[in-house]
Amino acid sequence: MGRFLIKRLLNMIPLIIGVTFLSFLVMSLVPGDYMSSLKLNPSISPQVIHQLEAEFGLDQPLPVRYLKWLWAALHLDFGISLAYRVSVVHLIGARALNTVILAASSMLFSWILAIPIGIVVAVKQDSIWDRVLSFLAFLGMSLPNFFLAFLMMYLALRTGWFPIGGTVSIDYASLDPWSKVLDRGYHLILPVIVLGSAGMASLMRLMRSQILELKNSDFVRTARAKGLSERVVIYKHVLRNALNPFVTLAGYGLADLLGGAALVEAVMNLQGLGLLLLDAVRSLDIYLVMGSVLMGTVLLLFGNLLADIALVAVDPRVDFSSGGSE
Amino acid sequence: MNTAAAVPLESAHAGAARRHFAKALGREWRIASWPVRMSVICLALFYFLALASPFVAPYDPALQSRQLPDCPPMRLHLSPPSEWSNGLFYTYAMRMGDPVERKFTIDRSQKIYVHLFDRGHLFTTDPSTPWFMMGSDALGRDLFSRIVYGSRVSMSIGLVGVLISFSLGISVGALSGYVGGAVDNLIMRWSEIEMSLPSFYFLLALAAVIPPGLSSAQTFFMIVAIMSFISWAGFARIIRGMVSSVRSRPYVEAARALGAPMRRILLRHIIPSVLGYAIVAATLSVPGFILGESALSLLGLGIQEPAASWGNLLAQAEDVQNLMRYPWILIPGVFIFLAVMSFNFLGDHLRDRLDPARSM
Numbered sequence: 098m099g100r101f102l103i104k105r106l107l108n109m110i111p112l113i114i115g116v117t118f119l120s121f122l123v124m125s126l127v128p129g130d131y132m133s134s135l136k137l138n139p140s141i142s143p144q145v146i147h148q149l150e151a152e153f154g155l156d157q158p159l160p161v162r163y164l165k166w167l168w169a170a171l172h173l174d175f176g177i178s179l180a181y182r183v184s185v186v187h188l189i190g191a192r193a194l195n196t197v198i199l200a201a202s203s204m205l206f207s208w209i210l211a212i213p214i215g216i217v218v219a220v221k222q223d224s225i226w227d228r229v230l231s232f233l234a235f236l237g238m239s240l241p242n243f244f245l246a247f248l249m250m251y252l253a254l255r256t257g258w259f260p261i262g263g264t265v266s267i268d269y270a271s272l273d274p275w276s277k278v279l280d281r282g283y284h285l286i287l288p289v290i291v292l293g294s295a296g297m298a299s300l301m302r303l304m305r306s307q308i309l310e311l312k313n314s315d316f317v318r319t320a321r322a323k324g325l326s327e328r329v330v331i332y333k334h335v336l337r338n339a340l341n342p343f344v345t346l347a348g349y350g351l352a353d354l355l356g357g358a359a360l361v362e363a364v365m366n367l368q369g370l371g372l373l374l375l376d377a378v379r380s381l382d383i384y385l386v387m388g389s390v391l392m393g394t395v396l397l398l399f400g401n402l403l404a405d406i407a408l409v410a411v412d413p414r415v416d417f418s419s420g421g422s423e
Numbered sequence: 424m425n426t427a428a429a430v431p432l433e434s435a436h437a438g439a440a441r442r443h444f445a446k447a448l449g450r451e452w453r454i455a456s457w458p459v460r461m462s463v464i465c466l467a468l469f470y471f472l473a474l475a476s477p478f479v480a481p482y483d484p485a486l487q488s489r490q491l492p493d494c495p496p497m498r499l500h501l502s503p504p505s506e507w508s509n510g511l512f513y514t515y516a517m518r519m520g521d522p523v524e525r526k527f528t529i530d531r532s533q534k535i536y537v538h539l540f541d542r543g544h545l546f547t548t549d550p551s552t553p554w555f556m557m558g559s560d561a562l563g564r565d566l567f568s569r570i571v572y573g574s575r576v577s578m579s580i581g582l583v584g585v586l587i588s589f590s591l592g593i594s595v596g597a598l599s600g601y602v603g604g605a606v607d608n609l610i611m612r613w614s615e616i617e618m619s620l621p622s623f624y625f626l627l628a629l630a631a632v633i634p635p636g637l638s639s640a641q642t643f644f645m646i647v648a649i650m651s652f653i654s655w656a657g658f659a660r661i662i663r664g665m666v667s668s669v670r671s672r673p674y675v676e677a678a679r680a681l682g683a684p685m686r687r688i689l690l691r692h693i694i695p696s697v698l699g700y701a702i703v704a705a706t707l708s709v710p711g712f713i714l715g716e717s718a719l720s721l722l723g724l725g726i727q728e729p730a731a732s733w734g735n736l737l738a739q740a741e742d743v744q745n746l747m748r749y750p751w752i753l754i755p756g757v758f759i760f761l762a763v764m765s766f767n768f769l770g771d772h773l774r775d776r777l778d779p780a781r782s783m
Contacts, residue, residue, distance in 0.1 A: 115616035120625065126632045232458075235771075239764035241714055243721060244756035247740050254747045261743055356623025360718050364741065374624055375722060378631045386628055393621035401619075 105405070109398050113391070117170070120390045121163045124383045166387065175391070176384035180377070185388035188373065193392050195264055196362070196369035198281070199288055200354045204347070206293035207300055212343075215304025220331060222309060231305065237298030242291060242357045246364040249287045260284050262366035284367075291361050296350055303346065307339035337411075344408045351400035355393055451776075459772040462765035469762055472571050473578040480568035481547040481554065484731050488553050488563035491517060493525045493749045496558045499537070510536030514554050525748070558751035560739060569731040570755055576639075576732035577762060580647060580716045581709035588651035589658060589705050596662030597689050597697075601670055611663070614656035622653050626715060629653075630724035639730035646725055650715045658704060665697045699777040706770035710763040717759050733759050 157165075166176060175185040218227045253259040260266070266280050311317060312335060320330045359371025366372070370389055377385035452460065472479055488494075497514045506513070516533035520526045535552045539545070548554045557566040599610040629649045633642055669675060670693065678688050719725030720734030721741070728735065736755040740746045746753075 111612075112616055112619050116620055119616065119620070120628055123625075123628055123632060235458075235767065236764065239710070239760060239767050241717065241756065241759055241763060243718060243737070244753070244760060247737070247746065247753055247756060250743065251746055251750060251753070254743065352621055355621045356626075359623050359627070360721075363722055371624070374627055378627050378724070381631065386631075390621070390624050390628055393624040394619060397621050398619055 101409075102402075102406075105402055109402075112398065113394060114167070116394045117167065117387065117391055118163065120387055121159075121166065124381075124386055125159050125162075166384070170391070175388040178377075178382055178385040180380045180382045180385070185384050188385065189370065189388050189392050192368060192370045192373045193396070195367065196355070196358055196371065197396065199285065199292065199362075199367065199369060200351070200358050202285055203289045203292035203296065203354060203358075204350070206289050207297035210293075211297045211300035212304055215301045216308060216331065216336065218301070219305040219308035219312070227305075231302070234298040234301045237294050238302075240295070242295060243360045243364050245291045245294065246288075246361045249291055250365060253287060259287050262364075264368045288361050288365055288367060291365075292354065292357050295357065296354065299350075300343070300346070303342065304339060307342060308335055311335045311338055341408070341412045344404055344411050347400075347404045347407070351404075352397055355397060454776075455772060458768050462768040465761055465765045466769070469574055469578050469758075469765075472574040476572050476575055478543065479545050480565075480571040481544050481556075482550060482565045482568045484564065484569045484572040485729055486550060486553075486564060486568075488559065488565075490519060490563070491527075491553070491555070491559055492519075492561050492563045493745075494519075494527055494555050494559040494563070495749070496751050497555050499554075499556075502536070506536075510538050512537040516552060517555075557754045558749065560736075560752065561745075566736070566751065566754060569736055570733065570758055573731040573733045573736055573755065574758070576643060576720075576726055576730075577713050577716065577734075577759065580643065581712040581766070583644075584647045584650050584654075584712035585705045585709055587647060588655040588708075589701060591651065591655040592658035593662055593694060593697075593701060595655070596659035597666050597694055599659065600663035600666030601685070601689060601693060603667065607663070611660065614660055617653065617656040618660070620653070623718075626650065626653060626719065627722075627724065630719050633724070639726055642726055646716055646719060647712075650712055654708065654711065658708075661704070662697055662701070665700065666693055669693055669696050703770060703774045703777055706766060706773055709766045709770075713759065713762055713766075 169176060173186065175189070177183065178185050178188055181188060214230060218230050221227055249259075250262065253261050260283060264281070264284055265277075266272075266284070269277065269280060272280060308331075317330060317334055320334045325334075355371070358369060359374065361367065362369040362372040363375055370392060374386065374389035374393075376382075377389060455463070494517050497517060499512050499514050502509065502511055502513050513534045513536045516530045516535055517527045518530045520528050533552075535548050535554055537546050537548055537554055541547050553559075553565055555565055555567070557570065559565055560569070595610060599607045626649060629652075630646070632649075633645045637645065675688060675692050678692050683691075716725055716732065717734030717737070720732045721737050723735075723738060726732040726735050733755045737753070737759075739749075739752045
C-alpha cells in the first residue's frame with residue numbers, strides 16, 4: 098500500500114507539469130492579453146504599462162515565462178492576479194474550499210439516495226416502482242445541469258423558500274459560528290440538488306445493474322441454499338460486491354462534478370473556483386487561469402487517488418502493491 | 424454486350440439490397456421500445472428543423488418587433504368555419520401597457536390570422552403583427568424562430584464533433600494498440616495528461632483562445648475543434664485496449680501470415696471488430712458535444728449574438744430579473760433536454776443491439 102501510494106504520487110508530477118504546460122501554451126495563444134485592454138485606456142500612461150509588464154514578466158518570451166512560473170509555483174507562489182492585484186493563492190484558497198464543499202455534499206447527497214433506491218429497484222425488478230424510477234433516472238441523466246439550475250432558480254424566485262443564488266447571506270460576517278454553518282447549508286440546498294441529481298441518476302442505474310448481475314451468480318445461490326434470509330443475502334453478500342465499481346466510478350465522477358459545479362456556480366452565482374476561472378478567462382487574467390486550472394487538476398488527481406485507496410479498502414482482491422494501477 | 428447485361432443486374436441487386444435494408448429497418452422499429460421510437464421521431468423532427476429552418480421558422484430570426492419586447496407566448500385559437508378563408512387559426516394581438524414593467528394585455532378587438540404554407544413558410548402571419556408562439560426576447564424577436572435557427576448549431580455540433588474525435592480516436596487508438604512499444608507508450612502518456620485535465624475548466628480556458636471577431640461559422644468550428652481535442656483521448660484509450668486484445672486473435676494472425684500489409688489488417692480486420700462499440704460510444708457522446716456548446720454559449724464564450732444557438736438563447740435567463748418576469752425564455756432548455764435525452768435513449772438501445780456484453 099505504501100509503495101503504491103508513493104508510486105501514484107510520483108506519477109502525478111509529470112502529469113501536473115504536462116497540464117500546466119498545456120494551459121500555459123493555450124493562454125499564450127490568446128490574442129491580446131490583460132494589458133491590451135489597459136493600453137486602450139488613455140488615462141494610463143505607456144510608462145505605467147511598461148512597468149506593469151515588467152512586474153508581471155509579460156515582456157519575456159514564453160519558455161522563460163513558463164519556467165519562471167513553474168519555479169515560483171514549486172515554492173507555492175502562483176503569481177499575482179492581474180485583475181484583482183492580490184496573490185493567486187489568496188484568491189483560489191477560499192474559492193476552492195467553496196467548490197469542494199459543494200462537490201462533496203453533492204456527492205454525498207447522490208450516494209445516500211442512489212444506493213438505497215438502486216437496491217430497492219433491483220430487488221423488486223420489473224415492478225411498477227422499478228419501471229417508474231428507472232425511467233425517471235434516465236430523464237434525470239439527460240436533464241442538463243444548467244437547465245435544472247435555471248429551473249431551481251425560478252422555483253426560488255417564485256416561492257421565496259430558498260435563497261436566490263449566492264454562497265452566503267449578506268450579513269454572514271456578523272453571524273455566530275453555528276448560524277454561519279446553517280446559513281451555508283441553507284444556501285447549499287438548491288445547488289446540491291442540481292449537482293447531485295445527475296450523479297444520482299447514473300449511480301442508481303449502475304447499482305441496479307450491478308445487483309441484477311450478481312443476483313444470479315453462484316455465490317448468491319450458495320448463500321440462499323445455506324438457508325440465509327433474503328435480507329442477509331442482499332445486504333451481506335450482494336451489496337458488498339456491488340459496491341466495488343461504485344468506488345471506481347466515484348473518482349471518475351469527480352471530473353464531471355467539477356465541470357458541472359463550474360456551470361452551476363455561474364448560473365447560481367456561487368463563489369466557487371469555476372466562477373473565478375470564468376471571470377479570469379473573460380478578463381484574460383493569465384496567472385489566475387493557470388492557478389485555477391492547476392487547482393482543478395490537483396483536486397481531480399487527489400480525488401482519483403482517494404477513490405483508488407477506497408477501492409483497496411472495499412475490495413480485498415484489489416492489490417496495487419504488486420503491479421501498477423491499471 | 425457484357426456491360427449492357429451487367430447494368431440491369433446491378434440495379435436489380437441495388438433494388439433488392441434496398442428492400443432488404445427497408446425490411447431490416449422495419450424489424451428494428453418493431454423491436455424498439457416506445458421511448459426509443461419517440462427519440463427517433465424527436466431527432467428526425469429536430470434535424471428537419473435544422474435542415475429546413477427558413478421553411479419552418481415563421482419569421483426571420485433577426486426580425487425585431489420593437490413594440491413587443493419580452494412578449495409572453497400568445498394563445499392560438501381555432502377560427503369559426505365562416506372565417507376559414509382568412510385563416511384556420513387566429514390569435515389576439517398583444518398591447519404593451521407599461522413599457523417599464525413590460526406588462527402586456529390581450530387586445531380582443533384585433534385578430535391575427537395564421538396562414539399555413541404562406542410566403543415559403545410552414546405557417547406565418549403578417550410580419551408587422553407577429554404571432555409569438557413561444558414569446559419574444561428583449562428585442563422583440565420571435566423566440567420560436569430563433570430556436571429553429573439555433574437547432575442548426577446544436578444538432579450539427581454533435582455530429583461534426585463526434586466525426587472528428589472518433590476518426591481521430593479510432594485511428595490513433597488502433598495504431599497505438601496494434602503497433603505497441605514506444606509509440607503506444609508516448610500516445611498513452613499524452614492521453615493521460617489530457618484525461619487528467621478537469622475538462623470543463625480546460626474548455627473554458629481554451630474558449631478564451633477564440634478571437635472575438637470571428638463569424639459564427641468560424642466560431643462553430645473552433646468550438647468543435649476544441650471539444651474534439653478534449654474528448655478524443657478517452658476514446659482512443661478504450662479502442663487501444665480492445666485492439667491490443669484483438670491483435671493476437673487467430674484471424675488477425677492468419678491475415679498477417681498471408682502477408683497482408685498493416686494498413687489492410689487495421690482497416691479490414693481490426694477496426695471492424697471494434698466498430699459496434701464505436702457506434703454505441705459515438706451516439707452516447709453526442710450529448711456531451713451538444714451540452715458543451717450550450718454551456719459555452721450560455722456563458723458568452725461560444726456562439727455570439729446575433730446568431731442563435733440553444734445555449735446563447737438561454738443566456739438571457741442568467742439575469743434573475745429576466746428569469747422571474749419572462750419565464751418563457753427557458754424554453755430553449757427544453758429543446759436541449761429533449762435532444763440530449765433522445766440521443767441517450769438511442770445510444771442505450773444501440774448498446775443492447777450492437778454491444779450486448781456491455782449493456783446495463
